[in-house]
Amino acid sequence: MSELDEFDDLGLKLRSDTVLFARIILGFNPFPYQEKFLKDESKCVVACFGRQTGKTTVVAVRAVHFAFTNAEAVVLVVSPSLRQSMIMFERICRFIESNPYTAKSVRRKTCTVVELRNGSRIIALPCAAHRLRGFTAHMVIVDEAAFVPDEVVTEILNPMLAATDGVLILAGTPWGRNYFYKAFTDPDFSVHKVKSSECPLISEEFLRKQRECMTAEAYAREYEAEFVEETQSYFSQNLVQRCLAPELQLYDERDVLTSQTILEGEYYMGVDLGKLQDYSAAAIIEKKQNGTLELKLLKEFPLNTPYLTVSGWILQAYKTFRFKQVLIDQSGVGEPFLEILKD
Ligand SMILES: Nc1ncnc2c1ncn2[C@@H]1O[C@H](COP(=O)(O)OP(=O)(O)OP(=O)(O)O)[C@@H](O)[C@H]1O
Ligand SMILES: [Mg+2]
Known part of the structure; x- marks a missing residue:
């Protein structure tokens, strides 16, 4: 039927x-x-x-x-x-x-x-x-x-x-x-x-604008649907593929960042600050006892999110994850952003 x-x-x-x-x-x-x-x-x-x-x-x-x-x-x-x-x-x-x-x-x-x-x-x-x-x-x-x-x-x-x-x-x-x-x-x-x-x-x-801020290969791949070999990327496509974990469950920030509990574990955060046409993003990673690194939370901020809001989010996340290290991309606005964060 x-x-x-x-x-x-x-x-x-x-x-x-x-x-x-x-x-x-x-x-x-x-x-x-x-x-x-x-x-x-x-x-x-x-x-x-x-x-x-x-x-x-x-x-x-x-x-x-x-x-x-x-x-x-x-x-x-x-x-x-x-x-x-x-x-x-x-x-x-x-x-x-x-x-x-x-x-x-x-x-x-x-x-x-x-x-x-x-x-x-x-x-x-x-x-x-x-x-x-x-x-x-x-x-x-x-x-x-x-x-x-x-x-x-x-x-x-x-x-x-x-x-x-x-x-x-x-x-x-x-x-x-x-x-x-x-x-x-x-x-x-x-x-x-x-x-x-x-x-x-x-x-x-x-x-x-995307063409300006990406490699020619990445642009051809992402926006022109071309199968290009990546020659300039830090990690090989093969390696990225092998790191995929199909059943990985990421934390929902609404659960973990508002819970007031400090999570056990060794956590690190990487932050990439966006400009007007790309997104600010943060990735939280846990180093497991066997040495493997596991992605726990991925945050993409809407375009035009003020850096003050991003830094507020990082501080909020710190209360839960007590990061061993926070790494911030230093190019562009990274330096002044670090000053805001230190304040
Ligand atoms: N025919 C359509 N008319 C209006 N909006 C559309 C149409 N097709 C897709 N969209 C909108 O375009 C946006 C992108 O769609 P979608 O997520 O399906 O794209 P995608 O190619 O799968 O993206 P990605 O590359 O991120 O996986 C969504 O907001 C979706 O609602
Ligand atoms: Mg899609």
């Missing part, structure tokens, strides 16, 4: 036309490249888009449409971390809840699973092998696919689709030469490549 049967003739159209479904049922007007992606009925699809072009959003639309138009279907949403899968999952749920008709089709919902009256389920998972094994799926969606280890796709995700002749969608921005790259160059995949400049929400001015 399709959840759209009660729409009669229109239901039939909505079933076969993802773009119409997006517009009428979800109130989502795709950009031209998103429309092209939504219309793609291939079994293996790559959405290699620049940053902030609407990858997660448009793939969420595909997931909702698929679950509503197929009975007893399993749609798996997989990302390098549970946090990233949850971003996609929340967008999926927001779409479903945006229309009373789709909202009432929800039979059961937990924080990682939504099940519809037609028996279809959308499930969000991190790319941890032990969490993924055992599923059979009709659609597998991998967001931030360039950061998912090759063997997770080849040994775990691909076999899930074998018996169902299901759909595999790999979405992301390039990074390294891994499975995402192989799929991008594989004629069996239908490939969509989109530069950030094609997104009507991103201004030329923004891109010009």
Whole structure:
């Protein structure tokens, strides 16, 4: 049974036309490249888009449409971390809840699973092998696919689709030469490549400023969706990939910074101060007894946050984490900022 049967003739159209479904049922007007992606009925699809072009959003639309138009279907949403899968999952749920008709089709919902009256389920998972094994799926969606280890796709995700002749969608921005790259160059995949400049929400001015403050390679990768080798970065792409921990649970600052408790452990903080067009950010890291370093909290301040607010946040964080060291990027405003902090 399709959840759209009660729409009669229109239901039939909505079933076969993802773009119409997006517009009428979800109130989502795709950009031209998103429309092209939504219309793609291939079994293996790559959405290699620049940053902030609407990858997660448009793939969420595909997931909702698929679950509503197929009975007893399993749609798996997989990302390098549970946090990233949850971003996609929340967008999926927001779409479903945006229309009373789709909202009432929800039979059961937990924080990682939504099940519809037609028996279809959308499930969000991190790319941890032990969490993924055992599923059979009709659609597998991998967001931030360039950061998912090759063997997770080849040994775990691909076999899930074998018996169902299901759909595999790999979405992301390039990074390294891994499975995402192989799929991008594989004629069996239908490939969509989109530069950030094609997104009507991103201004030329923004891109010009980004180009000024990034290496040419990083810009080509992040905003032009090019698979470039990184020659100037301090850490190799390979190393970054090996450091990903799919099930890492970060602290929620609202819980830890207001609790008035001092956390046990050896903590360090790194701070990068943003200017007008990039973000100030802070990362809190714990050094474990076995010597490994684990990210515990990541804070990105909204653009234009005054440095006084950033320093206030650091002091607040100090009360909880009692850092062994706080490291602040000294270039740009770092020096005067340190003076504020010392005061
Ligand atoms: N067709 C659209 N119309 C209006 N807004 C859109 C559309 N598509 C995406 N957006 C908005 O653009 C922003 C970026 O979308 P999204 O997070 O899906 O992009 P992304 O490519 O996944 O970003 P990232 O590179 O950070 O992962 C969001 O605020 C989203 O709501
Ligand atoms: Mg995204």
